[in-house]
Amino acid sequence: MSRWQYFFDAEEKKSFELPGSKPHYNPDRYGQVQHIALDLDLDISRQSFRGICTIILTPVRSNITQLTLDAVDLTIESVLIDNISQPFDYDGQIITINLLQPTTEVDLKIAIEYSKEKPQRGLYFIVPDEYYPNKPSQVWTQGEDEDSRYWFPCFDYPGQLATSEIIVKVPLEYIAISNGELFKVEELDGYKTYYWLQPQVHPTYLMTLAVGKFAEIEDKWQGTPVNYYVEKGRETEAKISMGKTPKMIEFFSQKYGYPYPYSKYAQVCVDDFIFGGMENTSTTILTDRCLLDEQASLDNRNTESLVAHELAHQWFGDLVVIKHWSHAWIKEGAASYAEVLWTEHEYGHDEGAYYLLKEARSYLQEDSSRYRRPIVTNVYREAIELYDRHLYEKGACVYHMIRGILGEELFDKFTHTFVNDHAHKTVETIDLLRSIEKATGYNLSPLFDQYVFRGGHPDFKINYSWDSESNLAIVTITQTQAKEDNGKFIDLFNLKIPLAFGYIRKGEKPDLKLLSLKLNKPEQVFYFPLAEKPDFISFDVGNYHLKTVKLEYGFAELKNQLNHDPDVTSRIYAAIAIGKKGNLEALKTLKEALENEGFWGVKVEIAKQLGKIKLNQATEVLIAHIQNDNAKVRRAIVEALTHHKNEASYQALKNIVINGDESYYVESSAINGLGKLATGNLEGKQEEIITILQQILTEKSGWNEVIRSSAINALSQLKTNEIAADIISQYTELGIPQPLRLTAIRCLGAISKGQKPDKLTSILEKFESMLSDTFFLTQMSLIGGLGQIEDSQAIALLTNLADTTPDGRVKRRAEEAINQLNSKLSSDKTLKNLQQEVDKLKEENQDLQSRLAKLEAVK
Numbered sequence: 001m002s003r004w005q006y007f008f009d010a011e012e013k014k015s016f017e018l019p020g021s022k023p024h025y026n027p028d029r030y031g032q033v034q035h036i037a038l039d040l041d042l043d044i045s046r047q048s049f050r051g052i053c054t055i056i057l058t059p060v061r062s063n064i065t066q067l068t069l070d071a072v073d074l075t076i077e078s079v080l081i082d083n084i085s086q087p088f089d090y091d092g093q094i095i096t097i098n099l100l101q102p103t104t105e106v107d108l109k110i111a112i113e114y115s116k117e118k119p120q121r122g123l124y125f126i127v128p129d130e131y132y133p134n135k136p137s138q139v140w141t142q143g144e145d146e147d148s149r150y151w152f153p154c155f156d157y158p159g160q161l162a163t164s165e166i167i168v169k170v171p172l173e174y175i176a177i178s179n180g181e182l183f184k185v186e187e188l189d190g191y192k193t194y195y196w197l198q199p200q201v202h203p204t205y206l207m208t209l210a211v212g213k214f215a216e217i218e219d220k221w222q223g224t225p226v227n228y229y230v231e232k233g234r235e236t237e238a239k240i241s242m243g244k245t246p247k248m249i250e251f252f253s254q255k256y257g258y259p260y261p262y263s264k265y266a267q268v269c270v271d272d273f274i275f276g277g278m279e280n281t282s283t284t285i286l287t288d289r290c291l292l293d294e295q296a297s298l299d300n301r302n303t304e305s306l307v308a309h310e311l312a313h314q315w316f317g318d319l320v321v322i323k324h325w326s327h328a329w330i331k332e333g334a335a336s337y338a339e340v341l342w343t344e345h346e347y348g349h350d351e352g353a354y355y356l357l358k359e360a361r362s363y364l365q366e367d368s369s370r371y372r373r374p375i376v377t378n379v380y381r382e383a384i385e386l387y388d389r390h391l392y393e394k395g396a397c398v399y400h401m402i403r404g405i406l407g408e409e410l411f412d413k414f415t416h417t418f419v420n421d422h423a424h425k426t427v428e429t430i431d432l433l434r435s436i437e438k439a440t441g442y443n444l445s446p447l448f449d450q451y452v453f454r455g456g457h458p459d460f461k462i463n464y465s466w467d468s469e470s471n472l473a474i475v476t477i478t479q480t481q482a483k484e485d486n487g488k489f490i491d492l493f494n495l496k497i498p499l500a501f502g503y504i505r506k507g508e509k510p511d512l513k514l515l516s517l518k519l520n521k522p523e524q525v526f527y528f529p530l531a532e533k534p535d536f537i538s539f540d541v542g543n544y545h546l547k548t549v550k551l552e553y554g555f556a557e558l559k560n561q562l563n564h565d566p567d568v569t570s571r572i573y574a575a576i577a578i579g580k581k582g583n584l585e586a587l588k589t590l591k592e593a594l595e596n597e598g599f600w601g602v603k604v605e606i607a608k609q610l611g612k613i614k615l616n617q618a619t620e621v622l623i624a625h626i627q628n629d630n631a632k633v634r635r636a637i638v639e640a641l642t643h644h645k646n647e648a649s650y651q652a653l654k655n656i657v658i659n660g661d662e663s664y665y666v667e668s669s670a671i672n673g674l675g676k677l678a679t680g681n682l683e684g685k686q687e688e689i690i691t692i693l694q695q696i697l698t699e700k701s702g703w704n705e706v707i708r709s710s711a712i713n714a715l716s717q718l719k720t721n722e723i724a725a726d727i728i729s730q731y732t733e734l735g736i737p738q739p740l741r742l743t744a745i746r747c748l749g750a751i752s753k754g755q756k757p758d759k760l761t762s763i764l765e766k767f768e769s770m771l772s773d774t775f776f777l778t779q780m781s782l783i784g785g786l787g788q789i790e791d792s793q794a795i796a797l798l799t800n801l802a803d804t805t806p807d808g809r810v811k812r813r814a815e816e817a818i819n820q821l822n823s824k825l826s827s828d829k830t831l832k833n834l835q836q837e838v839d840k841l842k843e844e845n846q847d848l849q850s851r852l853a854k855l856e857a858v859k
Helices: 235-242 245-255 302-312 329-347 349-369 390-406 408-421 429-440 445-451 555-564 568-579 584-596 600-612 616-624 631-641 647-659 664-677 680-699 703-716 722-730 738-754 757-770 776-786 792-804 808-858
Strands: 031-043 048-059 066-070 075-081 088-090 094-098 108-117 123-126 138-141 162-171 175-178 181-188 191-202 209-212 214-221 224-231 265-270 283-287 320-322 425-427 459-467 472-479 483-485 488-490 495-503 511-519 523-529 536-539 548-552
Touching: 066 108, 075 088, 075 094, 138 265, 162 175, 162 209, 175 191, 175 214, 209 224, 209 265, 214 235, 214 245, 224 235, 224 245, 235 302, 245 265, 245 302, 245 329, 265 302, 283 302, 302 329, 320 329, 329 349, 329 390, 329 429, 349 390, 349 568, 349 600, 390 408, 390 429, 390 445, 408 429, 429 445, 459 536, 472 511, 472 536, 495 555, 511 523, 536 555, 536 568, 548 568, 555 568, 555 584, 568 584, 568 600, 584 600, 584 616, 600 616, 600 631, 616 631, 616 647, 631 647, 631 664, 647 664, 647 680, 664 680, 664 703, 680 703, 680 722, 703 722, 703 738, 722 738, 722 757, 738 757, 738 776, 757 776, 757 792, 776 792, 776 808, 792 808
Parallel strands: 031 162, 224 265, 265 283, 320 425, 459 548
Antiparallel strands: 031 048, 048 108, 066 094, 075 108, 088 094, 123 138, 138 209, 162 191, 175 209, 181 191, 214 224, 459 472, 472 523, 483 488, 495 511, 495 536
């Protein structure tokens, strides 16, 4: 499953474990489920369905007298075992079957007839309505983590694997796609019945169904069908977005040492999908928001990464299945790392390294601002809470560290061993360690103990100096995260990390003298006798370790590192260190590097640093490079200019807004940048900016509303402007295209900060009117908006949402927003009280001074 986008971040790190969290374990097993068969009849116009779920169960022991199955908010009409009706109890959550005959060694055939009207989870009906009359009619399912129980009775946990089949009756004009092989289609009286069989075992959360009036685009990999399903009229976008799939299947088949394991691979793009994608066995469901047009594909590889991520799950997650949710990082970390592997394979080593750096930064941001937790933990309220940046991005970084320790050949050998040994089986984290040891002899338990089974990462500070008299390089490495507690240091990491001294050779690649450092103390000083003074140093050569790094040494070495270190990540670290100097020398060095650097990712990072240097000359450098050939560099330059609030920056961005750019994202960033610049000296530009933004909202749209959404974002920067607030509010109405409406909802919260009390009241009333919207993405946007309104009424609305939502993800986000606002309001109240005390002291002091003055006068 793909990660979803976070819309706000807490300012203070909190505990991952919220009230109500508890240890979770797989339930006791009644036996082995051999097969699950669903016979479904969909009534799309009424948004209802009927079904018979048949489960073949081999009892694990005799004399079992009671079975319990997961089934939420279904109407249970009958329960049969071997065609004999059984007494049962149902509380809306669990079906308890009281067996007329205790179990023996003979298989049980459990048949449950049930129905559901207007389901809210598990199975989703997408239909046109008065606000969105052009919305397609579709049906799709989403099982992970434990939502299959919302559309069919089952033993709903990942440790139980079975074959499956889905028989579904739909109107003639619809196509039904499911797991495995389509072995029959029947037509009768204006309806089609599709018969799908999944012959390999898999868990219930990977069972799927997608129904729609789709166009089918056929492709192949070595004779295996690779098909793409989209709404008719979007066939070109499908080929642009998913056309590399056969090439990816070949790559992962080789990389994982196991040919693609299923008889077909389908990707179905659906409307209103609540995630980016879901890796159902042989049939991935994707959001139709991932479909790119020609212009969007110029500088958007997000869809390509999404396709790679979900495809990699066919091995990590579907072929090799996690036994319990607490080990979900095995599959999600592997699929996220597959994005890195594919990027490196398709676009080169530097591209892969930069992609990994962004993965690490994403995790680091969550760790620093939201919470810190072990990757593997079974303490939570709902398993879906685990699907965060620790699971995905940090998990990917752990795989990269394994690769760094083992090397390329042994990493591949371990991967092949793990996949082949555990195909069609369930695994836990210990199985990963055992496969590493079996294939390579390495025991990586120490690495897992530090990075997987506990939270955190090392924060390194690197100091370097050269003793010319003794020809000694002196390197001091500090683990700043280590804290002393009762005479012992906690959060200390014990790692072997490579260090290199670099020597620049004219016309040649730099020479690197490699050394290995054992780092296990809060601060360590190393002395290295060298024949000559190094031109630069490089810490963690290859940058395999997840960490933060601060470089604190001479400018000459930093400059040489920026210009000559062969590793892009090390060059980026040097650019950041130079940028912090903030002087003319730093500016000149970054300017030269921007002109000479060969990799766009490093140029992006240099542009970011130039945005932070508050000198007029930095503005000039950025504007001089605003026509860079690479759209991602242009975008970074535009965004850097928003930090230079002057007329030159304003005119440069305005020019892009008026004339456009071949990249949606560059144009979008320029539009958003106008709003950011309209403060301080440029506050007088607000009227002109609003006119420009209104014109954009009226005349443009762009792929996925990216252009108009940027105009709404720009308006939200005009904090005290009532006109801007009113415009944003208009775009929160139903009927506004969904991506634009979701943006407007979040931005309405953002602009509230500077509004007058009566306007704030109307904004809160608007939010209250939207609370009845049950769509997952709308609810997340409501939280994102309300979480920015520092008012007790916002807390009340968030509390209402948290108390009424059935979705654990929404509940958690709402509670985090409540805690964040309570903290801010409490802090503001404390500051207000302190200010009142200071004012009182000033008054008392003034009174005392007056009395002293009178006494002096009497004298």
